[in-house]
Amino acid sequence: MRVLVPDRPEFREVRVENTELSFYSREQAPPENAEGLVLWFASPELRRELLGRPGLRWVLTLTAGIEHVAGDLPPGVTLYNAHRLHDRAVAVHTAAGMLAAARALHRFRDAGREGRWATTMDLGTLDGKRVVIWGYGHIGRLLEELLTPFGARVTGIRSRTPEAERDAALSEADWVVLLLPSTPETKGLVNAEVLARLKPGAWISNQGRGNLIDTGALLDGLNSGHLGGAVLDVTDPEPLPEGHPLWAQENVIITPHIASTTADLVARGAEYTRAFLSEMAAGREPEGRVEAGQAY
Structure with missing residues (x-):
């Protein structure tokens, strides 16, 4: 399983059996397509481009809200959020x-x-x-x-x-x-x-x-x-x-929209991603699935 994830040092340390990670920055992404996308720190333009990649089956947004994703999510792609992270x-x-x-x-x-x-x-x-x-x-x-x-x-x-x-x-x-x-x-x-x-x-x-x-x-x-x-x-x-x-x-x-921010947020996000991908790789349903019509 290939998955696109943010290019941060904490995510570079993530290891999951039978899972290959490809890394994108805020403005740029590798050319290869992927089955999964872990969405965080991407510009709006890159986010829309990543969501439109052929072969995408699921998206995990490492946010609680989903309004920035839902409008661009292709039909048939499963969306997960990460409310427990925040x-x-x-x-x-x-x-x-x-x-x-x-x-x-x-x-x-x-x-x-x-x-x-x-x-x-x-x-x-x-x-x-x-x-x-x-x-x-x-x-x-x-x-x-x-x-x-x-x-x-x-x-x-x-x-x-x-x-x-x-x-x-x-x-x-x-x-x-x-x-x-x-x-x-x-x-x-x-x-x-x-x-x-x-x-x-x-x-x-x-x-x-x-x-x-x-x-x-x-x-x-x-x-x-x-x-x-x-x-x-x-x-x-x-x-x-x-x-x-x-x-x-x-x-x-x-305060400037920082209620969920902590000093270790990126590290916790990487660990959340590792646990999520481990569930995916084992064929189990991870938590956070957003059902049709769900707003949060």
Whole structure:
């Protein structure tokens, strides 16, 4: 079995019986075709070229989301994602942002930049806070495990949760955490109407995709004081340009879409690939198969 994989030192060390690896860089790939493709670090142009290679039978994208792949996937090619590679880091990042916001660490940071010894911040904890996780899948369950010892009361909702049940949960939430993928159905899902249903002072945390939230509506909610604040690892637009009004919001914590990043991510990705290919070579079905119509 020949497989195309990223040309990184960690992947050069991968060895799997009866499997031959060919390596591509961000912009270039070897001319030979392959049965399998492990997709990571490829430019959009090269990604489309690799996905169109004759004889391709399966693709493993070493990401959780698949929206960058699904549109170019040829008929009959099986797609796998690698959500387990990223789940715990995203859950930890989300919990860390919530705790930082509750303790107003961002406000102390800003005061420190101004040389102020500020001791009168509105400080809190997560004890007794109602947290709605919108997109309650692998990451959501891990996040609930992390938040429970801090006294948070977690409710998980999904895209298919009945509207009345969803709205009831949102109306009681102190925190709404978004872990949904980007699909035609979820784009702009959190709009002015949804934000108005939240109780005053509620916070939004988005580690899903930036276009889940109507940015204009979010800014209106922040500027009016209806929302307590937001923790955003993803934004719309992304990257967030210099001078964008979100940068100036006192109660917004922004990170540049790095929730799943860890120092050992590439090494873990190579090990994930080795285990995946070992299953393939042994004739077993690896985890992560994306079924038709599945978004995440």
